[in-house]
Amino acid sequence: VFQLSVPLNFLGSVYRELRQSLLDMETLFNLQKVNVAVKDKPDAKPLLLSSGEIKFENVTFGYRPNRPIFKNLNLTIPAGKKVAIVGPSGCGKSTILRLLFRYYDTQEGRILIDGQDIRDVSLESLRKAIGVVPQDTPLFNDTIGHNIRYGNLEASHDQVIEAAKRANIHETINHFPDGYLTMVGERGMMISGGEKQRLAISRLILKDPPLLFFDEATSALDTHTEQSLLSHINSIIKERKRTSVFIAHRLRTIYDSDLIIVLKGGSVAESGTHEQLVDRAGLYSELWSAQETLFADAEEEKEVAGDA
Ligand code: ATP
Numbered sequence: 326v327f328q329l330s331v332p333l334n335f336l337g338s339v340y341r342e343l344r345q346s347l348l349d350m351e352t353l354f355n356l357q358k359v360n361v362a363v364k365d366k367p368d369a370k371p372l373l374l375s376s377g378e379i380k381f382e383n384v385t386f387g388y389r390p391n392r393p394i395f396k397n398l399n400l401t402i403p404a405g406k407k408v409a410i411v412g413p414s415g416c417g418k419s420t421i422l423r424l425l426f427r428y429y430d431t432q433e434g435r436i437l438i439d440g441q442d443i444r445d446v447s448l449e450s451l452r453k454a455i456g457v458v459p460q461d462t463p464l465f466n467d468t469i470g471h472n473i474r475y476g477n478l479e480a481s482h483d484q485v486i487e488a489a490k491r492a493n494i495h496e497t498i499n500h501f502p503d504g505y506l507t508m509v510g511e512r513g514m515m516i517s518g519g520e521k522q523r524l525a526i527s528r529l530i531l532k533d534p535p536l537l538f539f540d541e542a543t544s545a546l547d548t549h550t551e552q553s554l555l556s557h558i559n560s561i562i563k564e565r566k567r568t569s570v571f572i573a574h575r576l577r578t579i580y581d582s583d584l585i586i587v588l589k590g591g592s593v594a595e596s597g598t599h600e601q602l603v604d605r606a607g608l609y610s611e612l613w614s615a616q617e618t619l620f621a622d623a624e625e626e627k628e629v630a631g632d633a
Pocket of ligand 1: 414
């Protein structure tokens with residue numbers, strides 16, 4: 326009896342681990358709003374990436390067919406450029422990303438990556454090509470080191486550390502009680518929103534995908550950390566010529582993009598560089614002025630508080 330209880334206990338713990346990781350996957354899938362109806366075609370081929378151009382052609386889509394979010398949306402995200410997608414809350418910025426990942430299929434029109442309709446390629450190759458730093462990063466009940474390695478399971482410890490350094494989180498991890506072996510997640514040490522975002526960026530650096538998406542990726546960081554991280558990200562993008570898309574509310578984080586696409590009412594309201602859009606005196610320029618006023622007020626408040 327005694328001998329038998331050992332392997333049973335062992336199995337029990339394996340079962341608990343397995344159960345926990347399934348729970349984690351569920352959370353991850355819920356966060357990403359996966360639609361299981363989307364499947365590979367029987368003859369699906371792997372996505373072949375060349376330059377990394379993304380095109381939405383006449384895309385009509387709504388979560389409910391009678392409530393379209395996009396109506397004949399046309400947009401091109403040029404290869405190797407830094408592109409921002411902005412627009413009022415609820416205009417469909419994150420939906421662009423969900424469609425690209427094929428969590429949903431379009432009702433009309435098509436989405437092309439380097440000329441290939443994403444419905445013709447395997448889901449695995451499609452999702453492997455896209456890296457995302459989401460608004461809320463899922464953490465696994467595991468060590469912080471493994472949480473970074475989740476970006477690339479084959480990465481060595483040195484590569485994990487290098488990625489953490491580039492994402493500005495190495496020093497923070499060194500101050501954790503067990504360094505890279507510190508348990509995080511629901512059953513481990515709680516880490517802040519800003520630390521989670523830097524963790525997600527280190528995962529992305531390890532994954533090194535050809536297409537990069539940042540969905541409000543630096544919103545939980547203070548201005549100083551955000552600026553320093555954005556300049557790191559910018560240098561990675563430039564150095565490796567990655568197509569990168571920033572979904573953003575705060576225009577200060579994206580005004581230096583090669584192209585800014587402004588969505589409104591289901592289609593592209595305007596697009597261009599920051600200078601072009603400010604000159605146009607349209608929606609972007611309105612949003613920019615409103616945010617700059619808020620920013621100036623906040624700075625003034627800080628100064629007043631500092632003087633007091
Ligand atoms: P925000 O700037 O506030 O993050 P967003 O521009 O990214 O918004 P989306 O998240 O793309 O907007 O959502 C677009 C619209 O679709 C919103 O009205 C939202 O409520 C709705 N929506 C999003 N996800 C679903 C869903 N799974 N089912 C039904 N409606 C949804």
